[in-house]
Amino acid sequence: MSVETKVEYEIVIGLEIHAELSTESKVFCGCRTTFGADPNSLVCPVCLGLPGSLPVLNRKAVEYAIKAGLALNCEIARYSKFDRKQYFYPDLPKAYQISQYDLPLCRNGWVEFEINGEVRRVGINRVHLEEEAGKSVHSGERLLGSEYSLIDYNRGGIPLIEIVTEPDLRSPEEARVFLEQLRQILLFTGVSDVKMEEGSLRCDANISLRPKGSTKFGAKTEVKNLNSFRSVQRALEYEAQRQREVLESGGTLYQETRHWDENRGVTVAMRSKEEAHDYRYFPEPDLVPLVVDEAWIERLRAELPELPRARQARFVEQYGLPRYDAEVLTTSPQLADFFEACVAEYGQAKPVSNWIMGEFLRLLKAEGKAVEQVQVSPKGLADLLRLIDQGVINANVGKEVFEEMFHTGKEPGAIVKERGLEQISDTAALAAIVDQVIAANPDAADNVRNGEMKAIGFLIGQVMKQTGGKANPKVVQALLRERLLGG
């Protein structure tokens, strides 16, 4: 094969995303949806599929699914129904999953996201409501000569939405950025806590290659077991390269399901027997159809919050923030709310943004806390910034005070008083200390006299040390200049 005829390939990716809905109880029974409870402690005859039990639909789950559909710009079906998807697997006690087949709740939506300065739009084929399966824990021990699994059905029956995109994504990076955007939309909409690490957000990806310019799709691979945003991108990069190599060596690709092995960084073919599924869908006879009228949809639409991209744009526009600040501050609705409440108290946006992106996020990260778990009130942060503005404390002491506010929720003024942290700006008091420091550090003083301004920093540091960090650095610098440089 000559180099000139080498084919350029285009990558085609579509995603299937599952998100658990944040209801209190399961979708077809009243069992709680709490994560991390004792195994098989949150189950009942309905979610165990015991004979004679009947499912009843959770209205909140329907409303969350509709809200998700609206946030993803979907049409909401006026009439939809539930179907049984049959397969034999131990995590499915009824041997079928209640899902939606030909009449999903939401259809024909889209999501916009930004990548490398360009706005891209991805079609949403459908969003439907279904129930979660249980969870199996594999064990190395043997049962009757073969390995066994341990099954916990607590998760079984938690409401789930499945979101299916059109094959509109064109690179593994796009797939990751899109998924992050989708996660943020669901988070803002408040329908799911979208934690990939706890499995409340999961993603499978379909990927194929085709010669550039072709409109026909190539044979696709479904990649499963993508447990983080990073693994989505990595697995798809690996898979695109694998497919390219097969095609370039003259081979043929077949439709198959592959499992991402995070540790080895490769995708592995799954048993073909497992993919030859015929789910034998049929209408769920135990649930009546769902009719959604205009008034219900409009009521839910009115409840939708401002979505992340709109909120970012407003932060730039209304508060004059850099784009970067707007993006960081809108990583969660709680953080964005906290920022806006602080600005309302303080009046200026950029200093608030700096403190939140700096100290606040640093402490949150260090302690692994969520915004809503923290004690600092918006008024507290505004008061702290005013104490700094008024020169009552300096910025460094401000950080110390903030840390205490973060842990105890105390008012900054009270902390400053209690710990005697008021800044010393009194020239006479500081002059005495400045003179002592000059006397004790003659070399550094000489260096300053000779124009080495680095040394002045050292002397300021010594004064700070003597005053327990409370000296007003501006006054100290002025005093040092006056003494060593004559004004």
Added chain:
Amino acid sequence: MMETRDGRSVAAGAGELPRLTAADVAKVAAQARLRFTDEELEQLSGQLSDILRMAAELKAVDTEGVEPTAHGIPVYNVMRDDIPVPSMPQADVLSGAPEAKDGYFKVPRILEEA
């Protein structure tokens, strides 16, 4: 048309009578963890074949232009509020399990990977 686990179709087309053999029933029974005697398998394969034949007869009806009906009664939107109720005690949950361990159901492992 019905398909068995190994992808083989059980014919239900025009003219052909759908039939399930005792072996087909044994296979489905094994997947559902059900045990039957040979006589029961024979009896069930006959009964299930009858059901398939009945479905084949229904398939022969001309439904051109007829709206699909998922449910026969005009009842919609039966829903409950999102209010949790107590679940079953774990001991009761596991009382019907052939094997249990540490609060879990214990089942033969199904291998997914090649």
